[in-house]
Amino acid sequence: MVPRPHTVRRVWQETHDTFTLELAPAAGDGAAPSSFAPGQFNMLYAFGVGEAAISISGDPARPERLVHTIRAVGATTKALARLRRGDTVGIRGPFGSQWPLGEAAGRDIVIIAGGIGLAPLRPVVYHVLQNRQNYGNVVLLYGARSPGDLLYAKELEQWRGRFDLEVQVAVDRAPATWRGTVGVVTNFIPRARFDPSEAVAMICGPEIMMRFAVQGIEELEMKSESIYISMERNMKCAVGFCGHCQFGPAFICKDGPVFSYESVRALLNIRGI
Amino acid sequence: MTEIALTVGTHSVLERASLDKLFAALSKRGFRLVGPTVRDGAIVYDELKSAADLPVGWTDEQKGGTYRLKSRNDGAVFGYTAGPHSWKKFLHPPAVRLWQADRADGAFEIKEEKPDAQKTAFIGVRSCDLHAIAVQDKVFLNGRYLDPYYQARRENSFIAAINCSQAGGTCFCVSMGTGPKAASGFDLALTEIREQERHYFVAEVGTELGAEILAELPHREVEGHEKAAADETVAKTAQAMGRQMDTTNIKELLYQNYEHPRWDQVAGRCLTCANCTMVCPTCFCTTVEDVTDLKGEHAERWQKWDSCFTRDFSYIHGGSIRATPKTRYRQWMTHKLATWIDQFGTSGCVGCGRCITWCPVGIDITEEVRAIREAPQSPKGSPTGDKHGNT
Ligand SMILES: Cc1cc2nc3c(=O)[nH]c(=O)nc-3n(C[C@H](O)[C@H](O)[C@H](O)COP(=O)(O)OP(=O)(O)OC[C@H]3O[C@@H](n4cnc5c(N)ncnc54)[C@H](O)[C@@H]3O)c2cc1C
Ligand code: SF4
Ligand code: SF4
Numbered sequence: 001m002v003p004r005p006h007t008v009r010r011v012w013q014e015t016h017d018t019f020t021l022e023l024a025p026a027a028g029d030g031a032a033p034s035s036f037a038p039g040q041f042n043m044l045y046a047f048g049v050g051e052a053a054i055s056i057s058g059d060p061a062r063p064e065r066l067v068h069t070i071r072a073v074g075a076t077t078k079a080l081a082r083l084r085r086g087d088t089v090g091i092r093g094p095f096g097s098q099w100p101l102g103e104a105a106g107r108d109i110v111i112i113a114g115g116i117g118l119a120p121l122r123p124v125v126y127h128v129l130q131n132r133q134n135y136g137n138v139v140l141l142y143g144a145r146s147p148g149d150l151l152y153a154k155e156l157e158q159w160r161g162r163f164d165l166e167v168q169v170a171v172d173r174a175p176a177t178w179r180g181t182v183g184v185v186t187n188f189i190p191r192a193r194f195d196p197s198e199a200v201a202m203i204c205g206p207e208i209m210m211r212f213a214v215q216g217i218e219e220l221e222m223k224s225e226s227i228y229i230s231m232e233r234n235m236k237c238a239v240g241f242c243g244h245c246q247f248g249p250a251f252i253c254k255d256g257p258v259f260s261y262e263s264v265r266a267l268l269n270i271r272g273i
Numbered sequence: 274m275t276e277i278a279l280t281v282g283t284h285s286v287l288e289r290a291s292l293d294k295l296f297a298a299l300s301k302r303g304f305r306l307v308g309p310t311v312r313d314g315a316i317v318y319d320e321l322k323s324a325a326d327l328p329v330g331w332t333d334e335q336k337g338g339t340y341r342l343k344s345r346n347d348g349a350v351f352g353y354t355a356g357p358h359s360w361k362k363f364l365h366p367p368a369v370r371l372w373q374a375d376r377a378d379g380a381f382e383i384k385e386e387k388p389d390a391q392k393t394a395f396i397g398v399r400s401c402d403l404h405a406i407a408v409q410d411k412v413f414l415n416g417r418y419l420d421p422y423y424q425a426r427r428e429n430s431f432i433a434a435i436n437c438s439q440a441g442g443t444c445f446c447v448s449m450g451t452g453p454k455a456a457s458g459f460d461l462a463l464t465e466i467r468e469q470e471r472h473y474f475v476a477e478v479g480t481e482l483g484a485e486i487l488a489e490l491p492h493r494e495v496e497g498h499e500k501a502a503a504d505e506t507v508a509k510t511a512q513a514m515g516r517q518m519d520t521t522n523i524k525e526l527l528y529q530n531y532e533h534p535r536w537d538q539v540a541g542r543c544l545t546c547a548n549c550t551m552v553c554p555t556c557f558c559t560t561v562e563d564v565t566d567l568k569g570e571h572a573e574r575w576q577k578w579d580s581c582f583t584r585d586f587s588y589i590h591g592g593s594i595r596a597t598p599k600t601r602y603r604q605w606m607t608h609k610l611a612t613w614i615d616q617f618g619t620s621g622c623v624g625c626g627r628c629i630t631w632c633p634v635g636i637d638i639t640e641e642v643r644a645i646r647e648a649p650q651s652p653k654g655s656p657t658g659d660k661h662g663n664t
Contacts, residue, residue: 001421002372002385026380047374047381048565048572073590088380234589236561239418242579243558244586246608249615254417270531272600 001239003045003090004029006066008083014069014151018116019081020057023066026088035063037098038123039230039258043238044068045090046079053235053253055120056094060127066091069119069151095238097258099124099202100228108136108194112213114143114185114205118151120230120257121204125159132164136199139166139192143185143209146171147178166193185209189216196220202258204230211268214261227261248273279484282477284495284503287463289472291491292324292350295433298489299394304431307363308396309356314342316356318363321396328353335442335515335626338635348472351397351465354441355625359554360395360402364426365409367578371561374572381572388425397435398459400452401444401625405554406432407458411617412557431482434459438506442515443626445639449520451623453510455479461487464503475503516626518639519646520610523620526646527611531603535644540599542634547580549628549636550605555613555621558586581605606641 005026012020025033041055058067072081083089101124109128113121121140128135140159144150150169160167168188170181181187186209199222203213210229217227231252236242238253245252248267250259267273279285287295296306306321311328321327333353334341345352374383398406406427413423434455437444446452455462460483463474475495478484495503550556560579565572579586582601587594595601613621622638629637 002383005381005383007380047376048563048569050563051561086379088376090374090381090383232589233594234587236559240416241413241418241420241557242560243581244560244579246604246612249612251616272595272597273531273604 001092003043003051003092004031005088006091008085008087008089009065011084015149017073018069018071018149018151020067020069021080021083021089022058023068023089023091024064033064033066034094036060036094036123038101038127039098039120040094040096041120041238041257042066042068042091042093042095043235044070044076044080045092046076046083047088047090049079050076051090051092051236052076052080053095053238055230055257057119057122058126060123061130069116069122071116092238095253097254097256099230099258100200100260101127104200105134106136108138108199110139110141110189110192110194110199110201110217112141112185112189112201112203112205112217114209115145115149116151117203117205117209117230118142121202122152122155124202125165129159129162129165137166137194138164139168139194141168141170141185141188141192143170143172143205145173147174147180168192184212186212186216189213190220196222199226201227202230203228207232207268224265225260225262228258229261229264230257231259231264232257279478279488281479281481281484283484284500285476285478285487285492286495286499287474287476287487287490287492289350289474292327292474294490295486296321296324296396298486299431302392302486304392304394306394306396309351309353311342315340316342316353318356318358318360324350327351327397332439333441335630336635337443337629337637338632340630347467349438349465349467351435351463352439354437354439354444355399355401355554355627357552357627357631359552359625359627360398360406361409361554361557363393363395364406364430365413365423365557369422369576371574371576373574376570376572386422388422390425390429392429392431393426394431394433396433398432398455399435399437399625400455401446401449401623402554403432403434403455403458404446404449404451404623405625408555408617408619408621408623409557411619415617431486432459432461432479434462434479436462436464436503436507437510438465440510440513440515441626441630443629443637445514445516445518445624445626447511447514447624448516448518448639449620449622449624454507459483464506466499466502466506468502473499475499516624516629516637516639518622518624518642520620523642524611524614526642526649527607530645530650531607533645533650535641535648536599536603538644539602539636539641540597542636543582543598543602544633545582545598545601546633547582548631548633550580550582551578552627552631553609554625554627555609555623556580560586581608602636606638609638610642 006023233245413420437453459479609621
């Protein structure tokens with residue numbers, strides 16, 4: 001229940017409002033870094049300001065490099081944005097459910113991300129690329145507001161260059177110099193190379209984008225049990241005590257954030273739940 | 274006095290005059306005593322010094338949106354029902370410091386708060402509230418995570434239950450299967466009996482500790498007519514419930530009626546004042562507040578009661594998920610009566626009636642269920658029972 005102090009090892013600015021922190025347990029902590037599963041999150045504490053739920057965006061095979069990608073939107077995330085190398089941050093976690101990498105073994109995978117939603121999916125990409133022979137076709141469809149809002153630009157470029165990964169990127173609006181696609185990420189779904197009858201979909205982004213993505217995938221007659229989404233709700237404790245993250249009968253913090261679409265389909269159609 | 278073997282489940286007689294000795298025996302063992310007492314025109318739960326602090330000769334009158342204290346002339350000690358407080362005030366307090374942190378040279382250290390080892394005896398816990406405590410036990414102790422602070426408070430508690438000798442105007446424990454007789458979860462359970470010349474308690478032993486405490490007090494084996502008087506007392510109470518709720522398939526009923534027009538109707542009356550969540554003995558939601566001293570070197574994290582009726586409760590960047598009173602009332606009631614069952618395997622409502630009494634506009638959860646049941650939106654809804662919710 002109490003945050004463990006961690007030291008900031010490195011800070012990268014990803015976009016004008018989003019940055020990545022690499023953390024390690026503070027000297028003298030003694031305990032080994034926690035391992036995590038793709039899709040899980042930590043609570044990050046900025047001294048005196050507050051805590052925020054932030055997905056782990058690093059490589060699950062290298063838990064000693066604890067990596068978080070954060071968009072500065074409010075009090076806590078802006079305080080986290082002021083952290084510099086050597087500063088201390090509190091960590092509780094990891095919490096929550098994981099992307100269905102076991103279930104996806106031997107099958108095609110379609111990853112659909114919007115905006116900061118790529119952060120909790122990046123560990124999936126790392127895992128899949130390290131265990132490439134275990135999976136069929138792998139597709140990453142990523143959308144952002146503008147070219148300047150794309151996360152992990154260099155990595156995206158590398159991934160695009162691989163023959164064993166299909167990467168498609170779209171932005172909502174772009175200057176004339178942008179040579180990529182302008183439009184919604186869901187437009188890629190019908191043309192992407194995966195077998196809908198066999199594939200597993202993993203989707204994270206704004207709720208509205210996830211709705212459209214699910215719709216697009218269902219039109220290909222993909223089974224709804226094979227579709228997974230990651231949900232977001234206000235969160236205070238992350239251990240099911242504070243009540244804030246309730247989503248119908250589910251607690252996002254411990255039953256989620258990753259849910260099979262099948263299990264939350266009815267709730268997603270009700271406004272204000 | 275005849276000596277009897279006091280074991281779990283046995284009944285004895287404790288004279289009214291011996292009540293103070295119960296308090297003394299608990300104090301001697303280091304228990305802080307808390308129980309009902311009169312303050313500011315209501316019967317609240319607070320620290321008690323002796324049995325004299327109990328609301329002797331008082332009763333309450335409760336209706337939707339109304340609570341009134343009245344004196345009674347029979348000297349009854351427990352002749353009232355649930356008031357504005359519940360035991361969560363002590364077991365899950367309104368404000369708790371979770372930890373403190375001190376910063377020096379950019380780094381900080383966190384000092385965890387120690388679980389509270391204060392032994393507390395709860396005097397006069399009613400059956401609905403015993404069930405409410407059991408509900409919160411499920412929330413804080415029976416899940417994947419365990420709240421060590423709650424656990425310490427629970428392990429250090431002694432519970433003297435009181436079987437209700439009258440029902441309040443907003444009570445419906447019978448509908449919820451939670452009363453009026455305490456069935457488990459107590460150390461001792463008392464039934465107060467007033468006859469022409471006598472005033473005594475029939476005491477049931479619930480635990481070894483309860484037996485030990487009772488053994489230290491003047492007591493004797495219960496006689497047949499005394500036990501019968503106790504049984505009759507609770508039976509009469511059960512017949513006098515102020516409210517009823519038909520709970521048949523209630524989870525399904527609410528799951529199928531998320532878009533029922535009644536939610537708009539009740540939202541037109543609800544002030545989103547959050548009173549109902551504050552008085553409810555099972556509502557457990559909290560928020561946290563992070564504070565620092567003026568120099569910014571000492572920080573603390575406090576956990577405080579929160580309510581799903583506030584707009585901030587469901588805030589995420591860009592706006593609140595439950596931006597309207599309709600969605601907030603629906604969240605509260607659907608949580609109490611439906612999602613709670615999926616989450617914790619029990620109803621989140623124990624029928625204590627507090628939310629009805631303390632709602633400034635008298636919104637009545639039993640009435641809201643009835644309205645939806647009478648005209649369910651989905652054909653799969655199950656409109657059983659007559660117009661008054663009786664089955
Ligand atoms: C499971 C999960 C994973 C997340 N992963 C990431 C991530 O990898 N990167 C990232 O940048 N953001 C992530 N978020 C969102 C992030 O938690 C919020 O942006 C952050 O809490 C905002 O806090 P603030 O104090 O800066 O903002 P304020 O607007 O000042 O927030 C006030 C309060 O509202 C709540 N709140 C506001 N927005 C959110 C939100 N979107 N989700 C949950 N609570 C919120 C918080 O309790 C916060 O204390 C995640 C959220 C969840 C639930
Ligand atoms: S919902 Fe109302 S009647 Fe039910 S337990 Fe809570 S306060 Fe009591
Ligand atoms: S139901 Fe009544 S007590 Fe509850 S928030 Fe609405 S007005 Fe307040």
